[in-house]
Amino acid sequence: MAPAAITLAAEAPKLSAANTGFMLICSALVMLMTPGLAFFYGGMVRVKSTLNMLMMSFISLGIITILWVLYGFSIAFGTDKGSLFGWDGDYVGLSGIGLTQLWDGYTIPIYVFAVFQLMFAIITPALISGALADRVKFTAWSLFIALWATIVYFPVAHWVWGTGGWAFDLGVIDFAGGTAVHINAGAAALGVILVIGKRVGFKKDPMRPHSLPWTMLGAGLLWFGWFGFNAGSWLGNDDGVGALMFVNTQVATAAAMLAWLVYEKLRHGAFTSLGAASGAVAGLVAITPSGGAVSPLGAIAVGAIAGVLCAMAVGLKYKFGYDDSLDVVGVHLVGGIAGSLLIGFFATGGGQSDAQGLFYGGGLAQFWKQCAGVGAVLAYSLIASAVLAFLIDKTIGMRVSEDDEVTGIDQTEHAETAYDFSGAGGGAAARTAVPSPVAQVSKKVDA
Secondary structure, eight states: OOOHHHHHHHHOOOOHHHHHHHHHHHHHHHHHHHHHHHHHHHHHHHHGHHHHHHHHHHHHHHHHHHHHHIIHHHHHHHHEEETTEEEOOGGGOOOOOTTTTTTTTTSSSSSHHHHHHHHHHHHHHHHHHHGTTTOOOHHHOOOHHHHHHHIHHHHHHHHHSTTTTHHHTTTOSSSSIIIIIHHHHHHHHHHHHHHHOTTTTTTTTTOOOOOOHHHHHHHHHHHHHHHHHHHHGOOOSSSSSSHHHHHHHHHHHHHHHHHHHHHHHHHHHHOOOOHHHEEEEEEEEHHHHTTTSHHHHHHHHHHHHHHHHHHHHHHHHHOOOOOOOTTHHHIHHHHHHHHHHHHHHHHSSSSSSSSHHHHGGTTTTHHHHHHHHHHHHHHHHHHHHHHHHHHHHTOOOOOOOHHHHHHHHHHHHSSSSSSTTTTSSSSSHHHHHHHOHHHHHHOOOOO
């Protein structure tokens, strides 16, 4: 019989090549979501703002990556400091981490966990950009996301997912980011637009999407990448919870898309491609916090409810007069709230934890925990984001000038345009500069 010490040592977690490989693939999928988001948003803006919309997502890949390595990972997942943020000197610069050093309690290296969480940190501020289309200086936006990630995202990630974080210890369920990502970004978007104001011509000029195929492509890339976002958040494949999340991601997204389209047909008389894309994203948002706690039937309910609520919510900006350009508040804030709170009703107790919702005999205990997490993240992000936007606006200025906005932010901020038709031919200048073959032959005959 083996000594007890040897038995205990054998039971300690060991690096799993399978889980490590799976998590690296999931990290790449989540990275792809940021370019997918760029296309999703880029197709919805007017042609004169296309490149700026793409750049507002792409710059997050650069800025947040560097901040995450320098100190972001340490704040989010370092040793707890007062339940509000973390800190660990070994995580600063990712310099004190061994190649095969495992994330505590799991079978993947710390480096793999860090890069997976990095992709969440990248896409969250990029989500905010959709609310600010057409009117924000690129330098101001770059400064804003650097400060916002430091002051808002990194600490909130610790609240929700970090060992010792107050929401984590309270038992708030957020499988992959309903509070830390979507409510956080949606509340931030609302805070900023209340400070910077409306676009020139809001509710007066047509502001239709310039390329719905771009938007559909972006939605498809988001849907694809979201499997890594959600299923990967269990950090392995050993007990089936990640598989449940994978299934629920597909199911809820389908239900939300269909629910949005039905609502749209009844309300507006048509099934639109924009509605299909937006409905799919609403379902993805809502299942993100809840997919590890509900059954596939529960996922249908979560998706359908979120699809209808988000479809209704996108019209609130016209009623209340805030200019949420691409419906970040209507989809991400409302969808995140719906998905987080519905855990309190549909949690089965047979998924990621034994917590049960109202419909499974657990009463309202989990619902009130979810309310605490939702309310705290919403309030903190809304207020902090508004303050940051106000300070930036009063120093370097947050908005471009009215003339620049009318001209087009692509030209004034980036000195480029999304589409260049100068080489397509057909114009008078082109015909003069390059004579046709028939004209050249005629000249030779006349000579």
